[in-house]
Amino acid sequence: MKKFLKNILIFCSLMAGYLAINLLINFHRLTDPISLEGNVLIVGDSHLNTSLNPDQFVSASNICMGGEAYILTFYKLKKAIEDNKQIDRVLCGFSYNNFSAYRDGRLTGKKSKSQFSKYYPLLPLDLPEKIVVNETKFYHTFLRELGLYPNFSTPRYLGGFVKHTAELEKINLEETIKNHYYSNGAFIGISPYTEQFLDSIVALTTENNIELTLISSPLHKEYRTMIPEEIKAAFNKTKLRMTEQGIPVLNFLDEPYDDLFYKDYDHLNYEGAQIFTELIKEEISNRKMNGSPQREDIENPADIRQQDLSNN
Amino acid sequence: MLFNSIEFVFFLPIVFAIYWLIGSSQVKLQNLFLLLASYLFYGWWDYRFLALIAFSSVVDFVVGQQLHKTKKFRKGWLALSLTVNLGLLGFFKYYNFFVDNFVEAFRFFGQAPDISTLSIILPVGISFYTFQTLSYTIDIYRKKLGPTKNFVGFMAYVSFFPQLVAGPIERATKLLPQFFEKRKFTYTQGRDGMRQILWGLFKKIVVADTCAIFANDIFSNSAEYGSATLLIGALCFTFQIYGDFSGYSDIAIGTAKLFGFNLMTNFRYPYFSRDIAEFWRRWHISLSSWFRDYVYIPLGGSNGTRKRTLINIFVIFLVSGFWHGANWTFIVWGGLNALYFVPIFLMKKNRNNLDHVDSFWPGWNNFAQILFTFSLTVLAWVFFRAENVGHAFDYIVGIFSFTGGKWHGGDYLPLAALMLIIEWAMRKREFGLDFSDQVPKWLRWTLYSLCIWLILFFFGEEQAFIYFQF
Numbered sequence: 001m002k003k004f005l006k007n008i009l010i011f012c013s014l015m016a017g018y019l020a021i022n023l024l025i026n027f028h029r030l031t032d033p034i035s036l037e038g039n040v041l042i043v044g045d046s047h048l049n050t051s052l053n054p055d056q057f058v059s060a061s062n063i064c065m066g067g068e069a070y071i072l073t074f075y076k077l078k079k080a081i082e083d084n085k086q087i088d089r090v091l092c093g094f095s096y097n098n099f100s101a102y103r104d105g106r107l108t109g110k111k112s113k114s115q116f117s118k119y120y121p122l123l124p125l126d127l128p129e130k131i132v133v134n135e136t137k138f139y140h141t142f143l144r145e146l147g148l149y150p151n152f153s154t155p156r157y158l159g160g161f162v163k164h165t166a167e168l169e170k171i172n173l174e175e176t177i178k179n180h181y182y183s184n185g186a187f188i189g190i191s192p193y194t195e196q197f198l199d200s201i202v203a204l205t206t207e208n209n210i211e212l213t214l215i216s217s218p219l220h221k222e223y224r225t226m227i228p229e230e231i232k233a234a235f236n237k238t239k240l241r242m243t244e245q246g247i248p249v250l251n252f253l254d255e256p257y258d259d260l261f262y263k264d265y266d267h268l269n270y271e272g273a274q275i276f277t278e279l280i281k282e283e284i285s286n287r288k289m290n291g292s293p294q295r296e297d298i299e300n301p302a303d304i305r306q307q308d309l310s311n312n
Numbered sequence: 313m314l315f316n317s318i319e320f321v322f323f324l325p326i327v328f329a330i331y332w333l334i335g336s337s338q339v340k341l342q343n344l345f346l347l348l349a350s351y352l353f354y355g356w357w358d359y360r361f362l363a364l365i366a367f368s369s370v371v372d373f374v375v376g377q378q379l380h381k382t383k384k385f386r387k388g389w390l391a392l393s394l395t396v397n398l399g400l401l402g403f404f405k406y407y408n409f410f411v412d413n414f415v416e417a418f419r420f421f422g423q424a425p426d427i428s429t430l431s432i433i434l435p436v437g438i439s440f441y442t443f444q445t446l447s448y449t450i451d452i453y454r455k456k457l458g459p460t461k462n463f464v465g466f467m468a469y470v471s472f473f474p475q476l477v478a479g480p481i482e483r484a485t486k487l488l489p490q491f492f493e494k495r496k497f498t499y500t501q502g503r504d505g506m507r508q509i510l511w512g513l514f515k516k517i518v519v520a521d522t523c524a525i526f527a528n529d530i531f532s533n534s535a536e537y538g539s540a541t542l543l544i545g546a547l548c549f550t551f552q553i554y555g556d557f558s559g560y561s562d563i564a565i566g567t568a569k570l571f572g573f574n575l576m577t578n579f580r581y582p583y584f585s586r587d588i589a590e591f592w593r594r595w596h597i598s599l600s601s602w603f604r605d606y607v608y609i610p611l612g613g614s615n616g617t618r619k620r621t622l623i624n625i626f627v628i629f630l631v632s633g634f635w636h637g638a639n640w641t642f643i644v645w646g647g648l649n650a651l652y653f654v655p656i657f658l659m660k661k662n663r664n665n666l667d668h669v670d671s672f673w674p675g676w677n678n679f680a681q682i683l684f685t686f687s688l689t690v691l692a693w694v695f696f697r698a699e700n701v702g703h704a705f706d707y708i709v710g711i712f713s714f715t716g717g718k719w720h721g722g723d724y725l726p727l728a729a730l731m732l733i734i735e736w737a738m739r740k741r742e743f744g745l746d747f748s749d750q751v752p753k754w755l756r757w758t759l760y761s762l763c764i765w766l767i768l769f770f771f772g773e774e775q776a777f778i779y780f781q782f
Contacts, residue, residue: 001332001502003499004499004502004503007503008506011757011760014757014761015761136771140772141772143771144768144771144772148765148769
């Protein structure tokens, strides 16, 4: 028994030593600063990732990532603000599918492994106590990325503006809607975390004296008509609450863009992004000059209430 | 509790330490402790079904005593054991299957009987421990074994945690006496146990769980894929089920070794078989030999007429298929294997390949035979994995439609190839990491480290063992 235990102990010590050396080498990944250009930061998911070109701004960075839930946007924004004190304006994506629970599925289901692999340097170890995640995959990601080999690759959570030159192909609309809002034929539900982490984003920007603007990029008419009413209601309710809190919401969801400007049913292509970016710049500049909302149909809470009533 | 779970990482060393601290001289106390640990292991999944194991154990313990005492009602006592054990198995596993098919049959004749199915949870491992306890009563009935008077030892034998939920299905004649002998820890047995556990975990986590990702995807969406991908899906499942089940067996046997027990070999590199008869001597050996000894031979085996023997062969394969689950797919899988087997049997070539190829390079003839047998097995697994028989036929038609399409899903097959290479090199030994002492220590430890590295790398895909559902 002694020989057995001795050998086990020596072997385990060697393995533990190997893990410890890798942890020491990789620890910087959790603390390395990220350096971003400009005072304007564009965050969110694939909607602003394809529709706001930072090169058209005087000085801006786009760190949007496809499929990113507000939970992840919050931690990414926190890190970006800590490391880049020059940021004074944040443009954050705000759309219908931010409210769909399918985004949460990316942290609990099959895709959680790839999500954690991208975002783990940003995420706190006690995240599973705050939200429902696939715990095994969550902790295993830290073990694999930090303990198993010296990891010198650059962080993959930053994202950026993606230039799509393709034009809209009118296929798979039902499939897209099904993926975004349904599971096994039934409505997937409203994410319990969207409001919570949107509020965290608001609080974070307020604490750091950063002006936050929520931006809703255009969606194709055919797509909009198929969005479940529950999602629309949740979106409108939050939009109203944000506006009442003084957070500007630039809502272009219903903007009648031609098919030529769409990459697919819910994303603009590069041509569309050129036009949309100019529009947003103009809106922001008008707001700066006038200090008041330009798109009253969107920003007047009374109008939103009216819109809600007509929707319901 | 799963062998590939975090809980087991803590459970095993604690149970190991307490067990050996009790000491070899306290066999009864060790058995009691093993019994409690086994019930904890099983109850971790669902404590309600512990009553079922306990009930089955009590019935067979009493039946065993009575079979020994009485001379008049021996058949009655055996019938009681069979009725209780197979009754429970039948209710939990097959009730809904029979009701569904009964209703379907009546519908076919224009009737619609009002019998509803029940929402029944299948107790994990019921098929395994039922067969294990049955071997006890049947062997006493056949006077191959005397009954035990030690109730705790018997309960520990039925519920022995390493092999409780997915085998190997042990015979009372082999395993039960080990519960009453003084068990000694030896360095060799402990080392081999750890190696075998490691190899089992490698097969389960690195091969089976990774192949499962694509097997699940491709079988679930088979209508959308072309021939190439469907073939890859079938290959992925072929390696998934082998890695999963033989991996479990290796962990079970290795764990038992740590406690001083020897369990029977359950797999002997079946994918290197040169014909189907050889495959069935190497695949799930504990079940095949159980059916041989308790079904095939009592039916007359191959001692009767040729027609009778062929019937017996079909019976054993069909029952074996049905044992796996209450679905026609398993029955067709069993039937298909019988069809593979019968020509070899009729040509009297079923005992041609009793041992593995000797040389490292198998030669073209052996290689072609291995490849052919493997291909037949892959096709049969399609029935085993498919949702229903129609799905299986569509899947196979899809493979042979040569529609091309993208090659999708082969990402993890190199890991399966790595397993095959190691097992081919080690095929004369008990398991993949069963090195002889001539292999230098540094090389052995490097290979163990590589296995552990791969296990830790792929660990996140934790999936339940397939055979738990049987």
